[in-house]
Structure formats: structure tokens, C-alpha cells
Amino acid sequence: MKTFANRNPQTLDQAVKTIQQAGTKGQTASLVGGGSDLLGLVKEFIIKPDVLVNLKTIKGLDQVAPAAGGVNVGGLITLDSLGRHPLVRSQYTVLAEAAETVATPQIRNVGTLAGNVCQRPWCWYFRNGFPCLKNGGETCFSVVGENRFHAIFGGGPSYIVHPSDTAPALVALDAKFRVVGPSGERMVPAAEFFVLPQQDVARENVLAADEVLAGVQLPPAGAGGRSTYNKGLDREAWTHAVVSAAVVLDMDNEICRSARIVLGGVAPIPWRLPKVESMLAGQRITPELAAKAGEAAIVGAQKLSKNGYKVSMTKALVRRTLLTLTTRA
Amino acid sequence: MPSSRDIEADCRIAEHVNRKHRAEEALRPESVKIWPDGNISLNAKNEAEPEVYRRGNVEEGFRTSEQVFEDRYTTTYVHNAQMEPRVCVASWEGDKLTLYTPTQGTSNCRHDMARDLGIPDEKVRVICKYMGGGFGNKNQNQDADLIAATLAKEVGAPVKLELTRKEDFIGVHGRWPTTQYYKVGVNRDGVLQALQLRGYSGMGPYRKNSGAIGGVELYQCPNVESVVYPVYTNRAVSGNYRAPEFPQGFFGIQSMMDDVAYKMKMDPVEFVLKNMTRKSNDDVPYSNYTLEDCIRRGAEAFEWKKRWHAPGTDAGPIKRGAGMSFMTIRSPLGQSSAVIRLDSNGRYTLFVGVTDIGAGAKTTMSMIAAEALDVPLSSIDIVWGDTDRCPFSVGESGSRTTDMTGGAVIEAARDLKKQIAEKGLPKGENALIASASPNPTSDGKVRKAFGAHFVEVEVDTELGRVRVLKYVAVHDSGRIINPLTAASQIKGGATQGIGMALHEDLFYDRRSGQPLTAGYYGARVMTHLDAPEIEVIFIESDDGYGPFGAKCIGEAGIVHAVAGVGNAIFNAIGHRMKDLPISRDRILGVLA
Numbered sequence: 057m058k059t060f061a062n063r064n065p066q067t068l069d070q071a072v073k074t075i076q077q078a079g080t081k082g083q084t085a086s087l088v089g090g091g092s093d094l095l096g097l098v099k100e101f102i103i104k105p106d107v108l109v110n111l112k113t114i115k116g117l118d119q120v121a122p123a124a125g126g127v128n129v130g131g132l133i134t135l136d137s138l139g140r141h142p143l144v145r146s147q148y149t150v151l152a153e154a155a156e157t158v159a160t161p162q163i164r165n166v167g168t169l170a171g172n173v174c175q176r177p178w179c180w181y182f183r184n185g186f187p188c189l190k191n192g193g194e195t196c197f198s199v200v201g202e203n204r205f206h207a208i209f210g211g212g213p214s215y216i217v218h219p220s221d222t223a224p225a226l227v228a229l230d231a232k233f234r235v236v237g238p239s240g241e242r243m244v245p246a247a248e249f250f251v252l253p254q255q256d257v258a259r260e261n262v263l264a265a266d267e268v269l270a271g272v273q274l275p276p277a278g279a280g281g282r283s284t285y286n287k288g289l290d291r292e293a294w295t296h297a298v299v300s301a302a303v304v305l306d307m308d309n310e311i312c313r314s315a316r317i318v319l320g321g322v323a324p325i326p327w328r329l330p331k332v333e334s335m336l337a338g339q340r341i342t343p344e345l346a347a348k349a350g351e352a353a354i355v356g357a358q359k360l361s362k363n364g365y366k367v368s369m370t371k372a373l374v375r376r377t378l379l380t381l382t383t384r385a
Numbered sequence: 386m387p388s389s390r391d392i393e394a395d396c397r398i399a400e401h402v403n404r405k406h407r408a409e410e411a412l413r414p415e416s417v418k419i420w421p422d423g424n425i426s427l428n429a430k431n432e433a434e435p436e437v438y439r440r441g442n443v444e445e446g447f448r449t450s451e452q453v454f455e456d457r458y459t460t461t462y463v464h465n466a467q468m469e470p471r472v473c474v475a476s477w478e479g480d481k482l483t484l485y486t487p488t489q490g491t492s493n494c495r496h497d498m499a500r501d502l503g504i505p506d507e508k509v510r511v512i513c514k515y516m517g518g519g520f521g522n523k524n525q526n527q528d529a530d531l532i533a534a535t536l537a538k539e540v541g542a543p544v545k546l547e548l549t550r551k552e553d554f555i556g557v558h559g560r561w562p563t564t565q566y567y568k569v570g571v572n573r574d575g576v577l578q579a580l581q582l583r584g585y586s587g588m589g590p591y592r593k594n595s596g597a598i599g600g601v602e603l604y605q606c607p608n609v610e611s612v613v614y615p616v617y618t619n620r621a622v623s624g625n626y627r628a629p630e631f632p633q634g635f636f637g638i639q640s641m642m643d644d645v646a647y648k649m650k651m652d653p654v655e656f657v658l659k660n661m662t663r664k665s666n667d668d669v670p671y672s673n674y675t676l677e678d679c680i681r682r683g684a685e686a687f688e689w690k691k692r693w694h695a696p697g698t699d700a701g702p703i704k705r706g707a708g709m710s711f712m713t714i715r716s717p718l719g720q721s722s723a724v725i726r727l728d729s730n731g732r733y734t735l736f737v738g739v740t741d742i743g744a745g746a747k748t749t750m751s752m753i754a755a756e757a758l759d760v761p762l763s764s765i766d767i768v769w770g771d772t773d774r775c776p777f778s779v780g781e782s783g784s785r786t787t788d789m790t791g792g793a794v795i796e797a798a799r800d801l802k803k804q805i806a807e808k809g810l811p812k813g814e815n816a817l818i819a820s821a822s823p824n825p826t827s828d829g830k831v832r833k834a835f836g837a838h839f840v841e842v843e844v845d846t847e848l849g850r851v852r853v854l855k856y857v858a859v860h861d862s863g864r865i866i867n868p869l870t871a872a873s874q875i876k877g878g879a880t881q882g883i884g885m886a887l888h889e890d891l892f893y894d895r896r897s898g899q900p901l902t903a904g905y906y907g908a909r910v911m912t913h914l915d916a917p918e919i920e921v922i923f924i925e926s927d928d929g930y931g932p933f934g935a936k937c938i939g940e941a942g943i944v945h946a947v948a949g950v951g952n953a954i955f956n957a958i959g960h961r962m963k964d965l966p967i968s969r970d971r972i973l974g975v976l977a
Contacts, residue, residue, distance in 0.1 A: 160912075179893070180901040202901055204970055239909045288848055290969060291888055292914035294906065297970065365849060365973035372702075372847035 058104045064113040068236045068270055071109050075266045076238060076254065078107040084107050087268060089132055089168035092159075093175050102176075102185060111170075118146060118168075125276035126366065128234075132230065133169030135159070135222070138169055143385075148274055150283035150302050150329050156223035160294045168225045172271040173223050173249075174261060175232075177216035178296050178331040189214040190255045203297065203360040208367055210323035214253035215360065217296075217321050218260060222319040224302035224326040225285055229272050237267035246272070250325035260324065281320040286377040287320070288369055299369045301377045305336075310384075312336045317374065319352070322366060322367035329353050332374065350375030408587035408616035409564045419590055419617040426592040426615040438596055438611040441959055442667065443568075446579025446608030448571025448918040451581075454645050457638035460947075460965045462562045462587070465626045465904075466907035466910045467742075469517025470531055470553035474542035480576030482509050482534055486517030489524035490780020491738050493766055495772045497527050513770040519742040520881070521559055521625030524782040530556075556901035559891070560616075561586045565637035575649040577606040577660045582638070584613040585726040589622030596623070597630035599944075600638035603713060604660050605667055619898055621891060625782065628867035628940035631714065632882055632947045636965065639710045644961055647696060652690035653709055653952065654684050654693075655754070658785075662713060664818030672830040673928035675861040676752035676817035683859040686922060687839035692855070696800040697959020702847045705854070706957025708840050713833040714784070716863070718930060720824035722776035723791040723797040725754065727805070727817045733758060734766045738778030743877075744939055745870035746786050752866055753791045753932055757798030776820065782887060784834075787866060796821030803858035827930045834936040836860040838879065838949040844957040846976050849969035851887055851954060853917040860926040863936035875942035879919050882946020884911035888966050909966075 058280035065071040071087070078085040088094055095196035097103045111117065119147055120141050138144060139156035156324060169352060176182070177190055179198065187193030196214045198206045206215040223246075226233075231246045249261050263269060283304040288296045300320035306313040316337040319327040332352045339345055353374040357367045410416060411424040418424060425523045427432040447453050473486035482502070488494040491511040499506045503941050516523065529546050537544040548556065553569050557594040563586050570579035586596035614796045646656035657680060664670050684690075699705050724736040739746040741869025748856040755762040768774055779789045801819035811817050888909035892901040902908050927934030945963070955961050959977045 180907060181894070184899065184901055186894070186897075186899070197894060197896075201894050201896065284819070288850070291909050291912060293912045295909065362970065365970040368973055368977060369848055369969075376847075 057099045057101070060098070060105050060203055061107050062110055063107055067114060068227060068268055071111060071114065071239055072236060072266055074107070074109050079266065083107055087111055089171035090134065090166035092163045092167045092362055093171065097176060100185060100252050102183065102191065103133070110267070116137055123273070127274045128271055129169060129274065130271045131306075132168050135164040135167045135169065135172060139164065147277035147281070148229055148283065150228055150285045150304055151222060151274075153285035154221040155284065158221050162295060169222055169272070172220050173226065174263065174269055175219050177260065179216045182216065189253065190216060192258070194207050198360065202362065204362045206360055206363050207244060208322050208357045208359060208363055209319070209327045210252050210325060210368070211310045211358065212254060213322060214257050216253070216324050218250065218323065218325050219296045220326070221285065221297060221300065221320060221328065224300060224320040225327040226272055227317040227328060228283065228302040228304045229274055231272045232275060232282050232318065233269060234271045236270045237264060241270075243273065252323050280313065280368040281305070282307055282381050284377060284381050286373055288373055291324055297357065299366055299373050303377050303381055305381055310340050312341050319353075319370065320351045322370060328376070332356070336378075341378055344380060346375045346378040349378055407564065407612070408562065408585040408618055411616045412585070412614060413620050416840055421620065424617045426588045426596060426617050426690065427513045430710065434601070435612050435614045438601065440610065441608030443579045443581045443608045443610040445503060447568065447570045450578040451573040453568065453570045454641070454648065455566070455568045456641055456644065456963065458565045458567070458963045460563045460633035460636060461889070462552045462557035462621060462623065462891045463626065463885050464891065464908060465520040465522035466905065466908065467518035467520050467522050467684070469522075470550055471557060472545070472547040473530050474532050474543055474545045475530065475537040479920055480504070480508055483512065484509065484530055484534060485512050485521065486530050487523050488513050488740060489519045489782050490778070491770060491772045491775070492777045493524075493576065493780045494527055498530060498534065501527070501531050510771070510773045512741040514739060516742060516876050519781070520627045521629065521782065524625050524780065525962055527825060528579045541614070543666045548904065551903045554891070554908070555621045555900050557620045558589070558593055558626075558645055558889050560633060561588055561594070561596055561624040563621030563633045563637070565598060565634070565642040567638065569641060569645050571645060571649060575646065575651050575656055575659060577604055577609040580606045581606060581609075582611040582613070584611070584957055586613060586615045587618040587620055588615050588621060589620050590623050592621060593624035594629055595609070598634035598637070599631040600634035603635070603638065603662055603711070604642070605620055605662050605830050606660070607667070620902060621892065627878065627881065628714065628852065628944045631712070631940070631944040634886060635710065635712060635945045636886070636947040636951055639945065639954075640951050640961065640963065643708070643952045643955060644965065649701070649921070652693070654689055655679065657709070657711055661711060664831070665928055669829070669831050669943045672827045672832045672930055673926055674835075675924055675926050676711065676713065676835040678924055679835050679859045679861055680924060681926060683709070683837040683839045683857050686856040686859070686920065687841075687855065689839060692841050693956060696739040696956050699957060703844050704957040705841060705953065706953045708842070708949050708952025708954070708956050710945035710952060711837040712941065712945040713835055714937060714941055716788060717929070718825045718827055718832065719779060719785065719789050720822060721779040721793045722820065722822040723793040724776050724818065724820040725788060725797045725801050727801060729811045729813055729815060731764060732766060733764055733767060736768045736775045737794065738772065738775035739786055739790055740768050740781055742781045744781065744786070744874060745856065745867060749787055749867050749870065750790060750794055753794045754798055756760060756933070758802065778824070783958060784939035784941065787935050788931050788937055790867070791935060792825060793821050793972045795932050796823045801849070811871060827928065832928065832930060832936065834860065834938065836864045836941055836945065838945050840949040840953040842950065842953040842957055844954060844972065846958060849973040851967065851972070853883055853950065856919045858919055858942065859922045859924065860938070860941055861926050861936070862938040862941055863931055864925050864927060864934035866933065866935055868923075871923065871938055874938050875921045876916075876919045876933070878940065878942025879946040880911055880916045882943045883913070883917070883950055884909070884946040885965065886950035886967055888968065890966055893894050
């Protein structure tokens with residue numbers, strides 16, 4: 057791997073300045089949370105940073121703190137701590153469940169929430185160093201190549217799928233992302249944080265090179281809130297979602313006041329299903345309605361040569377996840 | 386240094402990367418020649434010929450058959466995926482090389498290295514004290530050692546060479562992928578009349594192993610023809626992986642036969658009991674025969690009659706199904722050596738050239754010595770894994786260590802007991818030293834281990850997920866020396882077989898020929914959470930040969946696991962899955 061310098065900022069402000077200083081010297085900087093994914097990218101020469109900015113030396117960024125009726129979660133919280141946190145488990149179940157499905161216990165022990173959300177794609181062309189769109193090249197090799205795990209929604213010109221489990225959960229929870237940069241702090245709604253390849257093929261989110269995802273703000277959890285994360289994996293551990301569904305329902309006894317459904321593993325961003333959500337609002341979620349929701353979930357899906365199975369999977373997963381949640385006490 | 390021939394081959398490969406890479410396609414006249422002499426891989430006699438076995442007359446057999454069935458099965462390249470990638474340290478002192486390397490056979494490694502370096506065996510010392518597994522990946526493969534030794538000589542300093550996981554996956558070797566065409570003739574009672582296999586094995590650019598496809602030997606049948614072409618391909622090189630030629634062949638032929646049973650409206654277990662081998666190649670007797678016991682015992686423990694049903698009839702959407710498979714595997718006797726020293730403190734030191742790839746060879750050898758000497762295990766010390774300190778050992782491959790080196794330990798113990806009887810126990814500085822290098826035979830009979838696996842799966846027909854719910858593995862590996870490690874061998878093998886059946890593959894980009902899924906993540910190798918509870922039942926028969934009647938065990942658990950899983954999936958969904966791996970996309974594909 058290429059040699060790099062390590063910097064240990066004490067504050068977010070210092071972290072941002074460190075990135076900017078590297079930039080003025082013509083150097084590239086990468087942010088490090090747990091580093092579990094970053095190290096692999098560096099070792100494989102997928103990225104070649106000159107400077108690593110170690111965020112772990114910034115105190116207090118790994119906390120879960122009630123605030124304004126909701127909860128603030130620091131970006132540096134480990135996925136393991138997030139999955140076990142009592143408040144997150146009880147009030148924001150979808151996020152805790154998503155966190156505990158990530159990778160392996162070893163990775164969850166070091167991997168962070170912000171790192172998971174900002175994870176680079178796991179497309180095999182990207183990770184094997186092909187000169188693809190995500191590696192600065194001019195083609196997406198998956199289109200006429202091996203595309204079993206590629207996008208059925210929102211694809212083109214790149215057909216990567218967003219690899220994060222926590223990202224669909226955060227979009228489903230309507231979280232806001234706290235982004236810190238040179239001009240201070242801005243709050244970005246989770247749904248606006250992620251970027252389709254047709255908007256900018258070089259990136260998966262709106263973070264500028266000198267910005268840090270410092271944490272997320274979760275809105276107040278209502279009394280009728282129920283949520284869950286259902287992940288279809290290719291083996292029992294350590295794969296990204298083939299298809300996953302993050303579902304948050306606001307229930308008034310048997311009636312669904314409102315729903316938010318976001319898919320993982322099917323699109324270059326967490327893929328929200330607004331039409332399905334509006335189908336469910338004000339309704340009792342019966343098996344028949346859940347089946348209709350499953351059918352509606354795949355409207356507009358576009359298959360590549362080898363990923364058509366994801367369409368039928370999506371249909372079943374949405375239907376089943378809704379039923380699991382409405383029959384859950 | 387690459388030879389000009391290598392470079393020429395590389396150029397040809399580079400020119401034609403957009404051609405297909407499968408073994409069968411490489412034999413077409415229009416396919417690019419990977420080597421100048423063509424794409425049929427050369428056999429041990431340097432002939433470009435397929436491997437052929439015949440008995441009876443298959444054409445005649447098909448003519449007289451009531452029904453004839455034909456089908457095609459394919460299997461893919463799967464890597465051994467042992468925990469430790471290749472690593473070695475080579476160090477020269479004068480003209481003597483010391484090599485610290487993980488190897489499944491210090492003696493073989495020493496001999497191959499000496500041959501390749503052009504020096505006498507005595508000038509090479511191979512040390513392997515600990516290693517992170519092998520599953521055949523560290524057998525018959527000293528390329529990395531040779532590179533390190535050559536560089537160390539060149540620079541006059543020790544050289545360490547370590548491969549990354551990715552390099553290990555694509556640069557060492559894995560199981561050869563195959564395409565298998567079967568033609569099977571039966572009479573109206575479902576008794577085999579003729580059996581034909583035409584197979585193609587993808588060996589990659591070099592032939593490191595036979596490329597054979599095992600399986601026809603499992604059946605009693607008067608007319609058999611097996612023609613297998615090991616073929617050079619533009620893919621990762623193929624070599625030894627736990628039972629090199631069996632899991633892929635057993636999957637093909639036992640899926641085929643399960644399908645014949647289905648089409649003949651027979652219970653698969655009844656079909657097997659009617660048609661399984663009873664003599665080696667219907668000719669030479671086995672040293673003993675317990676295959677039928679394994680199958681009947683397994684069917685009972687598994688509750689076959691209760692779990693098996695007409696294929697595809699479970700209501701679903703999550704459907705259950707039951708499948709079975711069986712096996713015989715070679716359990717030969719042969720030469721190995723052991724030395725035992727007894728000192729005046731009553732300590733026994735056992736010198737054996739074994740290494741421990743995870744099967745517990747050090748413990749097993751000590752247990753055999755303790756038993757043969759009639760002393761407690763705690764009074765045995767063992768010295769292993771060093772060619773300068775230990776005698777020849779056959780190597781941890783082909784499931785041979787317990788059988789062969791274990792036999793030598795017993796012989797050495799006999800010699801020592803005889804010396805004690807003659808000379809008395811050693812006193813003071815004296816010691817007694819006994820050694821043995823026996824080369825036993827099984828008197829013309831064929832020694833095999835037997836087994837049967839019974840598998841229940843659950844297939845989610847909407848999500849395409851397969852889970853193994855129940856797994857019963859009945860094995861006769863003769864006397865079990867160490868029950869804990871023996872059961873672990875079966876469980877580990879069966880788990881690898883399940884992974885091969887359901888997940889593992891090495892995808893290539895068609896246009897560039899570059900592999901895409903090298904490594905644990907991409908190949909979807911089984912994790913602990915994927916491993917089901919596997920119930921292991923041993924039938925311990927004694928055929929009168931081998932150490933205390935022990936037979937082979939290391940490869941016995943994987944050989945028929947893949948077939949058992951495949952047959953259970955057929956029973957669940959009523960669709961025959963003919964290509965490995967039986968992955969989610971394929972299952973949802975046939976059900977769509």
C-alpha cells in the first residue's frame with residue numbers, strides 16, 4: 057500500500073482544517089472512523105490518500121443523547137454499541153436491527169455509524185480496481201458483465217448498489233445528518249444526503265471533500281411507532297444486503313397512520329417507496345394489502361441480465377416485512 | 386523466472402481474453418490453443434489423451450435397457466479457503482536450505498524442493514511446526530517455497546514470502562470445475578444396465594492433478610464407460626482440494642441417479658440399495674463391506690420415511706425436502722515411518738514426520754503410541770514437522786496419516802516392547818530406540834471407507850434462501866482412534882460440501898478474463914452461522930488391516946455432502962438443479 061501520514065485532530069474543527077491543509081499542499085486526505093473498510097481500499101490501491109485524518113481522537117462523538125424530544129447519535133458510535141443501545145433498540149428498532157446485521161462481530165466492534173453510511177460501493181468491478189465509473193473510468197462494467205448483485209432501481213450510468221444497512225434505516229426514520237465543514241455545521245435530511253450516479257457518478261453522497269459526517273439526529277419517536285429491518289443475505293453473516301427493507305410504521309391501534317419504506321441493496325442510494333407508503337396510509341394492513349404493497353414495490357424495476365431474481369425477492373420481502381410488523385405485539 | 390513458453394502463453398491468453406473459458410469450449414477446433422500442442426491437458430505419460438475407463442459394452446447395455454436417461458451437470462471452481470494463505474521463510478547456510486513453510490507433507494516437500502533446486506534431499510530441511518489449515522492447498526505445491534528459496538540464494542539472506550488472500554485464491558489452486566454428461570440405462574425394475582460419463586475438467590493453464598471425475602465406481606453395473614478430458618483453460622489453476630475428484634463427480638452422478646429414481650417412481654434409498662457397488666468395479670472384493678449398514682442406519686436415524694415425500698409437494702412458500710447420498714472412498718495402506726525412544730526416566734519420545742493441518746495428527750499419533758505401548762498418553766512426548774529430526778512420513782494428504790504413519794507407530798512400538806523384553810528398561814544415560822518403516826498391503830482386497838448422508842433442507846421459494854435443517858452423517862471409517870477429532874473431520878467436510886452446493890464460485894469478467902470474487906467475502910465461503918448441526922454416527926467395523934482397524938476419514942465427510950444437499954433441494958422444490966452452486970438467483974430463476 058502507499059505510504060500515508062496519520063493525523064489525530066482533537067476537534068471537528070481541527071479535522072476540517074487538517075483536510076484543508078492537505079488540499080492546499082495538493083494532497084488527498086481520507087477520514088478514518090473504524091477504518092475497517094478504508095484499510096481494505098488503501099491496501100488494494102482503490103484509494104491512495106496522502107493523509108489519514110483519524111476521527112477517533114475527537115471526544116464525545118460516540119454518544120447517544122436525548123435532545124429536543126428526539127435523539128442525537130454521534131457518528132463515531134460503533135455499530136455494536138448502536139445495536140445494543142437500549143434507547144435505540146426500543147425507540148428506533150429499525151436502526152438497532154440494521155446495525156446488528158452489518159458484516160461480522162469484529163467489524164461491528166470497530167466500524168462506526170458514519171463509516172457505515174459513507175461506505176464505498178462493494179461492486180466487484182470497483183473493488184477489483186477495474187477502470188469503472190466509480191474508479192474514475194468511463195464505463196460501468198456490470199452492464200454487460202457480471203451483475204447479479206447490481207441495481208434494479210435508479211441505475212445508470214453506474215449500477216452499483218448502496219452497501220449500507222444503517223442508511224435505509226436512517227432514511228426510513230427521517231433522520232437528519234449533521235455535516236461539519238469549513239463554514240460550520242449544516243443539517244441535511246437523510247433522504248437528501250445520498251446522490252444518484254446520474255447526479256454525480258463520482259460520489260454516493262453530498263459530503264464535500266472537506267466535510268465530516270459528525271452525527272445523526274433522530275426525530276421524536278411517536279407512541280404508535282413500530283419499525284424493523286429485514287435483510288436478505290447470501291449467507292448467514294458477512295455479506296451486504298442482496299435486498300433489504302427498512303420499514304417504519306406509525307400505528308393507531310390497528311390502523312397505519314403513516315408508513316416509510318426504504319429498500320437497501322437494490323439501488324445506488326437507499327431506495328424509498330413513496331407510492332407504497334401512500335397506499336398504506338390510513339389503512340389496516342391486511343395480508344391482501346401487504347401483497348398489493350409488494351406488487352407496488354417493484355413497479356419501475358429494471359432488470360439487468362442476471363439480477364432479475366432481486367425483483368421477486370423485493371416483492372416478497374416488502375410484503376413479509378409489513379406483515380411481521382403489523383402482527384408484532 | 387518465467388520461461389519464454391510461459392510468456393508466449395500469456396500473450397495468447399491476453400489476445401483472446403474475450404473467448405469463453407470453460408473446459409468443454411476450450412476443446413472446440415476454433416478455440417485458441419493455450420499451449421502449442423492443444424488444449425487436452427497432458428497426462429503423466431505426456432500424452433494428450435482423455436482418461437478412459439470401460440467395462441462391458443455400454444452400447445449393448447443401452448440397447449437392452451428398458452429406459453435410457455441423459456443429462457448434463459456442471460460444477461464450478463471452489464477454493465480450499467484454508468485460514469492461512471501461503472507463507473514461507475527460506476534460509477541458506479552454505480549449500481543447505483532450511484525452509485519454514487506450511488506444508489501437508491514435510492518429506493514430500495523436501496523431495497520436491499531438492500529435485501527442483503537440483504540438490505540432494507539431505508541438503509534441504511523442511512520445518513512445519515504449526516500451520517493454519519490446508520485442505521489440499523498446501524499439498525503438491527511448492528511454488529511459493531521455490532520462489533523464496535531461489536531469491537534467498539540470490540540475495541544471500543533469508544527471504545520471507547507471503548501471499549495475500551486474493552493471491553492465494555487465484556494464484557495457488559482450487560477444485561477443478563467440471564461439465565458432466567451422463568447417459569444411464571435401467572431395466573423395468575430400475576436396475577442399472579449401462580452407465581456412461583463424458584466429462585470435461587478445467588485445469589487452468591497447467592495440469593497439477595488428474596482432473597478425474599469420480600462417481601461411476603459407486604454403482605454396480607455390467608456396462609460402464611467413463612471418458613474424462615482434463616482441459617487447459619484460461620482460468621485459475623486447478624489442483625488438490627480435499628478429495629480432489631470426488632465431490633464434483635458425486636454431485637453429478639448422484640443427482641443423475643436421484644433423477645432416474647424419480648422418473649422410475651422409486652424411493653431414492655431403494656434405488657441406491659438396488660444399484661450401489663458391492664465389489665470394487667464389480668470385480669475385486671472389498672476388505673469388508675458396510676455400505677448397506679451405513680445407508681440403513683442413516684435412513685433410520687434420519688426418519689427417512691417420514692421426511693421424504695413426493696418432490697415439490699410441500700405447500701410452501703417455505704418448502705421442506707429430504708435427500709440422501711452415499712460414498713465409498715479409497716483407504717489404502719502404504720509406507721510410512723516412526724521412531725520411538727525410551728529414556729531412563731520412563732519418557733517415551735515419538736518421532737513422526739507429520740504436520741498438523743487441523744486434523745489433530747500429533748494427538749492421534751501419540752494416542753496410537755500410548756495404546757500400542759500400553760502406557761498413559763501423558764508419558765508420550767512427540768517430535769514432528771521437521772525433516773532433520775523426524776523420519777519419512779507419507780504426508781497429510783489423501784486421508785493417509787492415521788492409516789499409514791499410524792501403522793508405522795504401532796510397528797515401532799512392537800519393536801520397542803520387544804527390546805524392553807530382551808534388554809530390560811534403560812538405566813542412567815542409556816536409551817532404547819525403536820524404528821519401523823512398514824509397507825503393508827490388504828492382500829489384494831480393496832480397502833474403502835463407506836458412508837451415507839441424509840439431509841433435510843428448507844427452501845424459501847420467494848426469497849430463494851436454502852437452510853439445512855437436519856443433517857445425519859453415518860460413516861464407517863473403521864476403528865475411530867480419536868472420536869472428537871474424527872467427528873470434527875466429518876462435520877467440517879460436510880460444511881464445506883454445503884458451501885460448495887449453495888454458495889461458492891469464482892466469477893470472471895467475460896471480457897477481460899479477470900476473476901471477480903476471489904477471497905472469503907466474494908466466494909461466499911461458509912461462516913460458523915451457516916454451519917448446521919451435523920449428527921455424526923460412526924459404524925466401527927474392523928477389516929483386520931490398518932492401525933487397530935482404522936480407515937481413512939479426512940476426506941470422507943465432503944465427498945457426498947454436495948449431492949445430498951442437491952437431492953434435498955430437488956425433493957423440496959421439484960426442480961432438478963443441475964449447476965453448482967445452487968444459489969438464490971438460480972433457485973428463483975427456475976421457480977419464476
